[in-house]
Amino acid sequence: MGSVAPHKSTATHTGTLTMITKPARITMFALVLLTASPAFAQDNYKHGPDSMVQQGVPQGVVTQHKWTSKKVFPGTVRDYWIYVPSQYDGKSPAAVMVFQDGGGYVNTKRSFRIPTVFDNLIHKGEMPVTIGIFLNPGSIPPTKPGGKPRRNRSFEYDTLSGQYTRFLLEEILPEVAKRYKLSDDPSLRAICGISSGGICAWTVAWERPDQFGKVLSHVGSFTNIRGGHVYPALIRKTEPKPIRIFLQDGTNDLDNLHGSWPLSNRQMAAALKFSKYDHKFVMGTGGHNGRHGGAIMPESLKWLWRGWNEKTTAGEKKSK
C-alpha cells in the first residue's frame, strides 16, 4: 500500500519522469523551446475548464503502489496508481478505466490530467463513478553487475496476443478488487493508452470484449512494431465485437520504419466504419505526443461514456 493523498498533491507522482536521465531532460527542455516556435504551432492545443480543478467539485484520492508480476510477466516490477472518486461509496461496484503508461495519465500537471478530468465529469454525471488504474510498463531489473534492465514496454504493449489482457484479469484487477468493488460489466470497463499503449488498449478489448467494452487510443501505434498493422484487415474480416472506441491521431504523427501513424489510424477508422463499430476518429494536426489527446480528453471521455446511466449491456450497445 502506498501513500494516500488527495490527487491535488500528486504532482510528484511522475513515475516515468523520475527515470528520465539528465541528457533526456535537456533534450526535453530543447523540445519545449522548439514547441514555442511557430513551426510547431500545430501542437498548440489548450486545456479547457474540465481539465482544470474547479471550485466546489469534490476531489478523488490517488494512491501509489508497486507490483511485481509472478504469473504473466514474471520478474517485472512496475509502479501503478489508483484513483478513487469521492463519490465511491464502497457498496455499489464502480466502473473501471485502465491506463497504460499510467504515470503520464495520472499526472495532473501534464497533458491528460485524468484525476482532475474524472473529478469534473463524475461530478456532472457525464461519466460513471469510475476507479482509475494507472499502470506503468514493467521492467526486469538486472541482478548481475553491469547488466541493463530488460525494458518490457514494447513486449507488453505491442504484442498481438492475450498476454496483457491476462495480466489485467489475473493479476491487477483481482489485486485492486481486494480493496474496491469493481464492475464486471464490460460496458463499464474502459481502457486507454498512448502510442504503443493505444494499440495495447485495443488488443485488450479485441481479445476479451466480454471484459473490456470501451477503448480510448491516443496516437495509437497500429503499425508494424510487432505486427499491429494487421488490425484493420482483421477488423474487416471478423464478426464485429461489442467494442466502443475513440481514436485520436495527428497529421504530423510519426512516419518511420514501423509505419505511418496517420495512415495506420485512418486505416483503423475506415475498417471500424466498414464493420459498423461504435467509433469516433479525431484527426488533429499534432505529432507523436499527448497534447491534442490531452486537450480533448474531457470530450473524448464524454463520448466514450455517453449513455452510461441507461441500463445497457455491451451487446446491446454495439453497432450504432
Place this chain on the structure above:
Amino acid sequence: MTRFSTLACLAWTVLLCSSTASAQDMPLTQVLLPGESWQLVGSGYRFTEGPAVDSAGNVFFTDIPNDRIHRIDAATGKISVFAEKSARTNGLMFGSDGLLYGCRNGDKQVVAYASDGSHSVIASDIACNDLVVGSDLRLFVTDPGGGKVWTIGPKRHKRVVAEGISPNGVILWPGEGTLVVTERNAPHLWTYRVEPDGSLSHRERYYLPLRLLPGRDRPGSDGMTVDTNGRLYVTSYAGVQMFDPTGRMGGVIAKPYRGSLANVVFGGPKRNVMYVTAGDRVYRRKTRVQGVAYFLKPNARRR
C-alpha cells in the same frame, strides 16, 4: 556551427524526444552503409559455422564436416587452417584469457583451443551446438538434442540452467545481464535474466515476431551476435534479422546468396565488418556498427 547544422541538430533533438515515449527507433539505415554489399570471403567448404573474432579482429570459423577450423586474417583477408581433426567443432568464441572456446561436438566436449591449435577439455558429456563466453569466463552452452542450456563456471563445474526448449544459438546482451537463446522452429527468441551465480530466470518470448518466409511457419533462426548499441542480429531463412534492445524487429538484411545462413559475427580490427557463415561459404560486408567483444573490459570495448 552553420545554420544548416543547427537545424539538423534541432531535428535530431526532436527525433530523440519523440522516442522518449517509446524506445529509439533503429532502422537498417543505421547499420548498413550505402554502396556496401556482401563480398565472398571464401568458398568450397562443406558447412561453415561458429564465426568468432579475436582481439585483433581476425575471424575464425569452422568447417564442421571437414573437421577443420579456419582463420581469416584481419589485415590481408587470407584464410589459413588453424586446427585440424577438430571433431565436428561447432560454435566458437574467444574468452578474455585469449583461448578460443569451442563446442567439440564429435567428442561431446566443450574445449578451449590455444593459439597453436591444440585444445584442452573444459567440460565433457555435453552434446553442444553453440556457446557464449562472458567476460568472467562463464560459458553458456546449448544442447539442442538434449533440450538443455548448460552453464560452465570459471571453476569448470557444469550444470543445466534451462530445459524444455530446443536451444540453438546463444548470446549475451552487451551488459551480460540478459541471455538470448534461439530455437530454430520457434517464431520468437527467448530471453533470460542471468543471475550472479549463472542461473537463468524470468524467461520471456521477448524478441517477437520473427520474419517468416511466405508459406513457412518456422523462421530457421540460428546464430546471433550483438552490437555495442544493443542491437541483436540473428541468422534465419529470411536473412539476418536485426532487433532493437526492446525486442522490436528493425529490419532484415538480405542474404548474400540463395542458400542458408548459419551464424554471424562482427570482425575486422574495428569489429565493424559483418561475417556470415553460409553453407559452403563465408561472406562479409562492412557496416556502420561495432560488434561486442566480451573478452575486452567494458570500457575498452568501443574503439
